[in-house]
Every structure is written in structure tokens, then in C-alpha cells.
Amino acid sequence: MSEGIEPGTRGRIEDFLLAYAHAIDDGDLEAWPGYFTEDAVYQITTRENHEAGLPLGIFYCESRAMMSDRILALRTANIFEPHTYCHMLSRSALSSNGAGITARTNFTVVRTMQDGASELFAVGKYLDRIVLEDGAPRLAERRVILESRRVDVLLVFPL
């Protein structure tokens, strides 16, 4: 599960992926684009689309600038019932190749709404390509593959 990965690198990547999830859970969404490289691709799609090779998912950014726009939009323009996420991550399967490190990590996200209901909101896998910039991991690509094709109410915060 860790082909060609130094134990120290695994530790750094695991800490990095955990910090990403905690930033979102803590509402620090302005930090979110910083986990990516400048021209990174971020997409949330469904298993159905992914397996059929369909390019259009639910949420798509192809630069850090677009990620910042998403956050600005949800802070200033979009209207929705306030809610929070709580991510739970699996251990990551890592492998190394010329383009960086690929990682596959399962996740579940529980969403808590204003009435107090904490319910399973999303379950799926992260398919990541991670590069080291000055030794620090950054996501060059993150595909969030939801198991279900069906979103409850709406999706506004990144996963």
C-alpha cells in the first residue's frame, strides 16, 4: 500500500490530508485553496459519472483562483441553511510515480443542520495526485468520488 514511499513521506502526507479535512470541519474555508497547487484540478463527481467516463460532475475547479471564487461566493452570495461537516478518513493507499504520489482515501462526512440533526451526508473516496513543493505536500489533483448519485438538499462546502 506504500510503493516507493519513504515512511517519513507517508507521515507528512497523512498529516496533510488530515489537516485538509480539519480545516473544512473547522470552517476555515479560506485555507482550503492553499492545500492545492496553483493550477490544480478539484472535482466532486459521482461514482456513476466516474465509471462511465463522463466529464461533468457536481463541483469543478481548475485553478486555485476558481477555488477562491467558490469560497467568496459561498461567503457573500450563496444562501443556505448554516451547517457543519465532520470528516472521517480511512488510511490512505499511496504509490509513487513520475508525476507525483497518488493516494486513495475513503471518507465519510456527517453534516449537522440547524435543527441539530447529524446525518450521513457523503461517503466515497478521494483520488489524489500529490506533489511536494519545497518538501511540503500539495494537491495537484483531487477527484472526490461520491458513492451515491444523489445529494441531499444541496452541496455548498467543498469535501
Next chain:
Amino acid sequence: MSIAAIDELSEPLVWPEEGVTRIPFRLFSDPEIYRLEQERIFRGPVWNFLCLEIDIPNPGDFKTTHVGEVPIVVTRDEEGEVHGLINRCAHKGALVCLKERGNAKMLTCVYHSWTYDMGGRLKGLAFRHGLRGKGGMPEDFDLARHRMEPIRVEVFSGLVFGTFDPDMPSVESYLGPVMSKFIRRNLDRPLHRLGMHSQIIHNNWKLYAENLRDSYHATLLHTFYTTFKINRLDMDGGIIMADDKWHHVSYAKRATFDEAEEYQKADVHSDQFDSKLEGPELLDAWDEFDDGITHSIQAVFPNLGIHFTLNSLCVRYFAPRGVDQTELFWHYLGYDDDDEAKTAMRVMQGNLTGAAGLVSLEDGCINEFVQRGTAGSGDRNAFIEMGGRDVESSDASRATEVAIRGFWTGYRRIMGIEA
């Protein structure tokens, strides 16, 4: 005024005499009315959207869907003919097709292996003649007298429609000339799917049907548009109503944007800041048509919507999942002759709509807010007089609720409420 035509209800429905400018909140939460709608609307004299023709391109293809709550499977047989079947075995009533989509030579119910051809005709069943001469169906059992129940289907411009009503005129005459022409404008070219997903919204289906026709809210609730100055009610645009009022097209022309004083004066929350996108390539667009229309949304009664948002083309439809829950499906499309750059742009602009749409994600919750807000107030009414009290096309303005009044005009007619 109480309405004799729905006295099947345990308590008569009271609809104020103002008619379609007053909507009783009870219509959104009463399970009896919901059940009656299943029969009078979805299984009644309408064409329901079932699926896209590209869902079933080849002989043997099938796609499951719904008419109201009734499970349906749409198939294409060996000869290329499209069929609509109630997805229910003629034996015990089990679902026949369990998969969302697929390709098959025959359809077989898993329960007792009753097997149908792609047109729903029963071709065989397990142990018909019993085992070792014992058991089996009675001698007078006739395969030809049992089949999956068919519904009428018709394909129009890549859209597959179905009806339970044997006397319905064609889809084209149901749509009328203006609606038909606009659907052809958008869909009468070879199409392919770019992506799909669905969304559960926690509201009665009619609140979504209203929302789809509500041009008044577009730039007030959906503030991404106004924030980034993409589309506001002061853009040149209007509402075209079908003759029977329950379908419509709302359109806008981006190039004619100018600053209306009313936005400044009204101090609406959608005009309180002037932002710029860091990634403005999101909104790069090319003229798809020479009519200048850059945004359009078309609703077809009861369950279909088609939109073009800049260059993003999407067919959306919904299925009621109970009196206070609706599943909304989004199917994003491209044209077969799109080059890579156009495909990339359509994928990018898929961000604007859908469950996470930058422009319209609010529709996922706003109808639920109405559902929750009207709970326990069945004797009160909504007030729908923006743009007047009529149901006529409006080429002057989209600051109107005319298409919502059109929906209720059709609703009252089909439910037997209209005098």
C-alpha cells in the same frame, strides 16, 4: 369558494375567489391531495418526461424511470421501436428491472422467472407445466393474456415522453407551436451526455414546479448572478407562455445588460457589493444561437425543465417521492459536433447549476423553507400578483409571476377545480 370537484377530500378545499393569485398552503402538505394528483395529473391527460432518447440508443437498451410514483421502464426493442412499460411483473407485481439502465434480450422477473420480450409481452415462465407432471399452470393458461402493462410513449426532439391517457393528442400538439419550436432550437441536434446527478429536495413537487417558473426570484435569491453581474431582471428578456399556460419559456439576453435604478434604490441584498471573479474564464461564452438569448429556462408540465445557462445545456426533471419530498434529476448535455474547447466550457459552466450550482444552489433549500414555513397553516394562502393578475406572455419584463399563475391555471383545470 369551496370546490365541488374535489369532494373526495375529507374536508373540502377552499380556494379564495381571487383564483390563481392566491394559492392555498394546504396544497403543499395534504396527503389526500397528493394522492389525487397522482391519479389526475401524473396518470392523467399529460405527457410526462420519461428519459432522453440517448439513454436507449440501441436495440435491447432499457432505462428505468417514474411517472409520478409509478415505476416505469423505457425499452428499445429489436426493431428499434421505443416502449414504455410499467416496471411491474404481471404475476405478483415485483419490479422487473432492478438496474437503473442496461441492455438485455429479454426482461426477467427475479421472483419466479416470468420472462418478457423488450415490448413487455410475456414469453415464458418457470414450471409452467409443473414438475414431473405435477403442479404447473392450469391448462387454459394463455401467455398472450398476460404482459407488463404498457403506457403510450412518444419521442420528440430527443426527449421520450409517456402518458397513461390513450386519448392524448401528440406531444407536439400538447406542447403547442411556440414550446415545440424552442425545444427544437435547443435539442434538435445529435446530443451526448456530459454528466448527471440527482438531488433530494424536502418539499412538495408543486413548490419546485413554481420555482422553475419563478422569474421574479431569479436574481434576488440567486445572488451570484448579480454579484458577478451576469444576469439581472434589467437585462432584456421576457416570458413566453404556451397557449394552455402551464408550459413557458423565460429568456434573457446578456449583451443588453444595463444598470436599472430600481436595484440601487431597493437596496436588495444582491446589489450590496461589486465583486470580480479571480477565475473569470468560468463565464467565457460564445453565441450558441443568433437570437441573442444567452439564458433560457423552459418548463413543460408536469415534470420537465430545460435550461441553457450561457453554454451549459441541461435537461432536468423531477419525481415526487411523497407529499413533502421530491427527487430532482440533472442531465447535462453537449452536441456531438462540439470540439474539445466547447466541451471543456460546457463542463466548466456545469458549475453554475445543479446541486452545487454557484448560481442556483439556493433552489435546493428555498422550497423546503416554504414547506417548513407553511406547516400548520393550511388555511392560509400565498399571494401571487407580481406583474399583475393575468396569465399572458410578457415580453417587457421578468419581474413577474405570470408563469406561476400559468402553472396554477393548468393545475386547476386538470384537477377539476376551475369553474
